[in-house]
Amino acid sequence: MGLYFSHPACLEHDPREQMPSHPDSPERLRAIERRLAGADWLGWERRQAPPASEADLELVHTRRHVESVRELSAAGGGAIDPDTYVGEASFRAALHAAGGACAMTGALLAGEDEVGFCAIRPSGHHAEPDRAMGFCLFDNVAVAAELAIRELGVERAMIFDWDVHHGNGTVEAFRRRRDVLVVGLHQQGIYPGSGSLADMGSGEGEGFTINLPVPAGSEEDLWLSLIEHVVVPVAQSFEPQLILVSAGFDAHRDDPLAGCRLESASFARMACHLRELARARGAPLGAVLEGGYAPAALAESVELTMRALAGEGEAESAAPEALLTADAASHVSRYWEL
Ligand SMILES: [Zn+2]
Numbered sequence: 001m002g003l004y005f006s007h008p009a010c011l012e013h014d015p016r017e018q019m020p021s022h023p024d025s026p027e028r029l030r031a032i033e034r035r036l037a038g039a040d041w042l043g044w045e046r047r048q049a050p051p052a053s054e055a056d057l058e059l060v061h062t063r064r065h066v067e068s069v070r071e072l073s074a075a076g077g078g079a080i081d082p083d084t085y086v087g088e089a090s091f092r093a094a095l096h097a098a099g100g101a102c103a104m105t106g107a108l109l110a111g112e113d114e115v116g117f118c119a120i121r122p123s124g125h126h127a128e129p130d131r132a133m134g135f136c137l138f139d140n141v142a143v144a145a146e147l148a149i150r151e152l153g154v155e156r157a158m159i160f161d162w163d164v165h166h167g168n169g170t171v172e173a174f175r176r177r178r179d180v181l182v183v184g185l186h187q188q189g190i191y192p193g194s195g196s197l198a199d200m201g202s203g204e205g206e207g208f209t210i211n212l213p214v215p216a217g218s219e220e221d222l223w224l225s226l227i228e229h230v231v232v233p234v235a236q237s238f239e240p241q242l243i244l245v246s247a248g249f250d251a252h253r254d255d256p257l258a259g260c261r262l263e264s265a266s267f268a269r270m271a272c273h274l275r276e277l278a279r280a281r282g283a284p285l286g287a288v289l290e291g292g293y294a295p296a297a298l299a300e301s302v303e304l305t306m307r308a309l310a311g312e313g314e315a316e317s318a319a320p321e322a323l324l325t326a327d328a329a330s331h332v333s334r335y336w337e338l
Helices: 027-038 063-074 090-109 140-151 168-174 220-238 264-281 295-309 322-332
Strands: 003-006 045-048 077-081 084-087 115-118 157-161 180-187 209-214 242-247 285-289
Touching: 003 027, 003 090, 027 295, 063 077, 063 084, 063 090, 084 090, 090 115, 090 140, 090 242, 090 285, 115 295, 140 157, 140 168, 140 180, 140 242, 140 285, 157 168, 157 220, 168 180, 168 209, 180 220, 209 220, 209 322, 220 264, 220 322, 242 264, 264 285, 264 295, 285 295
Parallel strands: 003 045, 003 115, 115 285, 157 180, 157 242, 180 209, 242 285
Antiparallel strands: 077 084
């Protein structure tokens, strides 16, 4: 049915110890697990997320960065920036977060299942090779993708990031590369400020970064339209052997940190398109938790996403929505035949 990875250590990372109003609370993960437990885990196989090694982290991050987080955590913790906190338990939590993404990827590539979900914290997609930021310490999905390329025989991996914030860390990790296609949908004009349509990667990697910013207030129609008419056709041309999703759920209409208007079922509808893409390619599909700060909406969205990954529902076709999709398609088609 699917492989579900998590670890109790991921509950121990708590930025509220230092900033009581911080939105990234362990309750997010507890809400997900309460809901899934109430649904008998949807029949998925639950596995413990093992810790990543520091060598794994250094596939993407500098040694200096890994050491600085470890040392800050060992010293009792502190603020890295006004959003990003490290506590005594945070380094260990971050090792299990990245390790979960790596273990899921390894299991999927070994053929143990076709789909996976990693319910881990802290999230990762804002962490750049040499710095933590935006609640993120290490870029879990980037480390897993790089491990797949370097050690598990994958030649082309795709990372699709549907978190409402731009995944700047993942883009920076792979912006000069052609073997990892990074595609993200995100709300324009909010944190971290990067991710314009014009940024298509750099040097040899030009065309292999695709940023699809959407305006505040965007609803499901636009998100699905961009997936169907831009993301899926590009992915079909790229022919990924592995698809990883940076699965943030903060584009939900209930989320306090952004202004998009997706429903819980919208994430499942996006997941259906990715599942069909992955099946058609024979590529495994794994999702890794990023943001999502309204715990009830987050838990419902995760459950519906997992159901879709495991085969419920069908990918529905939508009319190309609005000018935005056409603009994005014409921009991206300079590199890809759309
Ligand atoms: Zn986010």
